[in-house]
Amino acid sequence: MKTTYTKFILLLAATTFIACNEEKAPSLHISASADKTEVKVGEPVTFSIRHNAMAVSIYTGDDGHDYKSSAYYPAGSTSITDNLAEVVNAGSGDNLIGSEAEIEYDESIQQNVLKITSVHPEWWYQTLRLHTDAKLGTNKKLNLRMRFDKDILEDVSSGEQRPDITTFQVVIRLGGIGVGETEVIFRDETVWDIYWNPNTAFTDYSVDLSSVIDAWQGATGKTMGTLSYIQILFTPSNNAGYLGDYYIASASYGDIDYIPFSTGQSLNINDNSGILKYQYTYTQPGNYQVVVIGTNTSMKNYSDSGYKDNVGNNIHASEYDYNTQFSTIDITVRP
Numbered sequence: 079m080k081t082t083y084t085k086f087i088l089l090l091a092a093t094t095f096i097a098c099n100e101e102k103a104p105s106l107h108i109s110a111s112a113d114k115t116e117v118k119v120g121e122p123v124t125f126s127i128r129h130n131a132m133a134v135s136i137y138t139g140d141d142g143h144d145y146k147s148s149a150y151y152p153a154g155s156t157s158i159t160d161n162l163a164e165v166v167n168a169g170s171g172d173n174l175i176g177s178e179a180e181i182e183y184d185e186s187i188q189q190n191v192l193k194i195t196s197v198h199p200e201w202w203y204q205t206l207r208l209h210t211d212a213k214l215g216t217n218k219k220l221n222l223r224m225r226f227d228k229d230i231l232e233d234v235s236s237g238e239q240r241p242d243i244t245t246f247q248v249v250i251r252l253g254g255i256g257v258g259e260t261e262v263i264f265r266d267e268t269v270w271d272i273y274w275n276p277n278t279a280f281t282d283y284s285v286d287l288s289s290v291i292d293a294w295q296g297a298t299g300k301t302m303g304t305l306s307y308i309q310i311l312f313t314p315s316n317n318a319g320y321l322g323d324y325y326i327a328s329a330s331y332g333d334i335d336y337i338p339f340s341t342g343q344s345l346n347i348n349d350n351s352g353i354l355k356y357q358y359t360y361t362q363p364g365n366y367q368v369v370v371i372g373t374n375t376s377m378k379n380y381s382d383s384g385y386k387d388n389v390g391n392n393i394h395a396s397e398y399d400y401n402t403q404f405s406t407i408d409i410t411v412r413p
Contacts, residue, residue: 103401108372110405127354131372137342139366147340199319226276240318245273256300267297
């Protein structure tokens with residue numbers, strides 16, 4: 079009986095030790111190499127990655143895939159990759175990133191986001207400009223994934239809360255090119271029936287731009303062939319507007335994933351060999367730094383009274399511990 083009791087104590091201690099360890103992400107190692115580090119345009123490169131990671135991604139370093147311009151690179155930048163997204167003064171065109179907007183790391187989704195501070199929505203000047211440069215197709219849907227610091231609107235003059243009004247007006251104006259032409263034309267003419275409400279969790283805000291495009295075509299007398307850019311203003315409704323910070327994680331237009339950050343390629347881990355292969359072909363000459371990222375994640379660390387009361391709650395990245403390691407390779411691509 080004494081022996082059984084002792085074994086039970088040891089088993090309990092071991093179980094407790096394992097449970098405690100699950101609150102920390104497992105140790106991690108990752109190393110990457112390439113079959114060649116100097117290639118010509120159009121010549122494939124094969125990367126070999128040795129790891130014990132739960133997730134592996136690779137940034138090849140070329141246009142649109144540069145880790146330093148990604149959503150996961152340390153925050154603090156005042157510019158966005160290739161100027162795909164801007165926050166500008168709608169009147170003067172002055173860049174507001176660095177004064178009323180900045181890149182910030184968001185703990186809830188573990189990535190960088192574009193943080194914008196709405197100060198004077200009644201002035202109708204602070205606009206988010208998305209440079210689409212896309213041929214007009216059948217899919218004209220714009221989607222912004224955003225969250226707001228608060229879910230209540232305020233009087234733009236006094237700052238008093240306005241719980242009687244739950245939505246603010248969204249004004250979208252376009253710059254476009256007529257069919258068979260080359261000049262970009264911007265028009266103020268738009269529609270006035272787009273309203274959104276602020277949510278404190280990241281939410282997909284979507285709108286079909288067909289009617290806005292129709293307004294542009296009516297004002298110019300032209301058929302739009304290319305949508306050059308989209309300008310978005312958040313304006314007051316009955317003097318009630320959103321005052322404070324809001325955050326944009328990504329955007330898309332039509333059939334194109336259009337986000338203000340470079341992207342990497344997530345690699346499938348199909349076995350326990352600890353070796354991944356990835357082949358890539360560069361289309362432009364240049365010197366590129368390839369960044370391979372491995373990540374291990376802990377079990378969920380439940381808050382308050384734990385699993386029993388919190389298993390059904392929303393999942394937040396901050397409830398997990400992460401272990402991330404990097405491996406880099408320099409690649410030279412000749413013409």
